[in-house]
Amino acid sequence: MAGLGRARGRRQEEDGGGGSGLGAVLDFVLANARLVLGVSGAAVLAIATLAVKRLIERAAGARDDGDPKAEQKALEEAWPDLALIKTAPKPAKKQRREDLSEPLPARPPAPGEDPEPSDCSAPPEPLEVESSPRRCLTLQEQLLLHYSSHLAVPEEHVALVQELARGICAELQSFLRSKCPELPFGSLFLSGPLLDGLEALAADRVDFMLPVVLDPALWSLIPGEETVVRNPRYWMIKRTDLEYFPRGRSPWDRFIVGRYLSSNVLNETLHKMLVASINWPAIGSLLGTVIRPVVASEELKLEVKHEQVELNVTLFPVVEMEGKVLLAAPPEGLVENLWLESFYRAEVSRVKELDAADCGARQSCLRILNGLCKSHPSLRKLSGSPLTHVVLHLGAAGSDWAEENLAARFQQVLKELVGYLEQGFLPSYFNPKINLFCELLEEEIDEMGFMLYRAASEPKLLLKEK
Known part of the structure; x- marks a missing residue:
């Protein structure tokens, strides 16, 4: 603004103390610009106005039309004024409604003003880059991922x-x-x-x-x-x-x-x-x-x-x-x-035979179930033959064991196990007279049944590491 005052005084001296109507209007605008536009807006307007006034004054000034040196001098004096207009900083873009919640940028320090000391005790938090949302895994994908990550040998x-x-x-x-x-x-x-x-x-x-x-x-x-x-x-x-x-x-x-x-x-x-x-x-x-x-x-x-x-x-x-x-x-x-x-040899032979006949996923399901039961102490006694016989019973009932139905069969095995535990009797696939739960204690059956009852409706409980 000091430069603006010097420019206005020089113009008044050249005109003999009188001001044109256009100059008075510009002076009035500049005088009130700070109130209307603020400090930064007034500075931008002052620089641009100064350049325009200089161009107008030179155009209105008397010079010899035939003097090439005077014309060249006028062009040379006009370039700095145009440079002022080009290098003037652009006013900040008007904020949109959705930008109001974002933090305001720091005001650049004015010439001669000391920059504000930064607060070292509270560094600014880094901006979190919003990543694309992850796709939720299906139960089957979670089962296969858990097996490959934690259970596979x-x-x-x-x-x-x-x-x-x-x-x-x-x-x-x-x-x-x-x-x-x-x-x-x-x-x-x-x-x-x-x-x-x-x-x-x-x-x-x-x-x-x-x-x-x-x-x-x-x-x-x-x-x-x-x-x-x-x-x-x-x-x-x-x-x-x-x-x-x-x-x-x-x-x-x-x-x-x-x-x-x-x-x-x-x-x-x-x-x-x-x-x-x-x-x-x-x-x-x-x-x-x-x-x-x-x-x-x-x-x-x-x-x-x-x-x-x-x-x-x-x-x-x-x-x-x-x-x-x-x-x-x-x-x-x-x-x-x-x-x-x-019955182990017959169990393995029958499971592989059924999988070969319909390209089923019985072996994959058994590997996952055996691994999960062994990783949970309360379910450890269910691994092995009991799980295999439940899977074989489901196969005899005509369940679809295609690979894409692995998750559905997994949940079905859990529900069947809950039913057998409630009865306290799991018949052998090869001899229905044999109860594969005959050596389990009543407390063990209750604990297993409660755990599997919850897991049947929320299978992710079994995927938690123990």
Whole structure:
């Protein structure tokens, strides 16, 4: 504004103290511009007005039309005035209604004015860049993502576990043949969900199946309903025709208790061999592992430690007769002659057969369910056979197991499980007389039922890490 006053005084001196009408109007506008436009608007208007007034004064001033030097001088003096107009800052754009909530930009300091000190104690918050909203994942996408992120077993771990298990299995087979040549053991083989593609969460368990070869002419099966436990899932193996084929005719007669092949006696004999007769340190060093038999367990267990994985091995003597697969896994108690009927091989075969027939997602559903149940302590006893039999029951009911219906079948399995838990009875797919919940306590059934009842309506509860 000081420059504006000097320009006005110089104009008055050149005109002899008198002002034209246009000059008076401009002076009035400039005098009141600050009130109307504010400081910045008045500065812009003053600069532009000064340039226009200079052009008008030069145009009105007398000069010699024929003097080229005067004309050139007038043009040279006009350029700075035009530059003032071009370099004048543009007034701020009028704010729209939606811009009123945004913070006002800081006022630039005037010439000679010290800038305001910044407040270092409260730095301005960075502006959040609004990203495009994420698409909500469907339940099926959430299930597959959770499985791949938290439940799937790395393939390299699976391959390593299988390699270690085969090495230990071969060494154990060699020992049994050299130590007990009189006992007709079959060839050891591996079993378990990890090898059949139905396992999840960890590559930490493999079963060794040791076939016990019996002569059908000397042995027969007694159904579980006729045993002392009245449980259709347990069987007894009876020695027959002792009058014609006395003891000693069968190499397995040494394990007889009361005319029945005792699973307990056989397990105790094998347990002594595993603990005291096998040089596990030598076998472990050969395979690059540390192998220790579990002494305190009634089961035949080995603990295997490798630098990358830890493995639990369980040895099961198994008898196959009359279409039954019986394991030397008697229930707890005084009964020592019982053999547990296993449906695992039939379960896996049936699930894969059904999936191959309709390109179904039963195996995918079982992998997810097994992983989720194992990750929740209260549901751990449901993993394995109970889940498989529920899936098989749904398949028999004609449910659509196409890949795109995985989420719907998942929720349906949860609802079916709740119903079976309410009844306290889950019939076996292969023998409806067998209750797969018979070994669960009432408190365990209540806890599982409550958890699954909530998860059936809100499946995301199962996806939370425990």
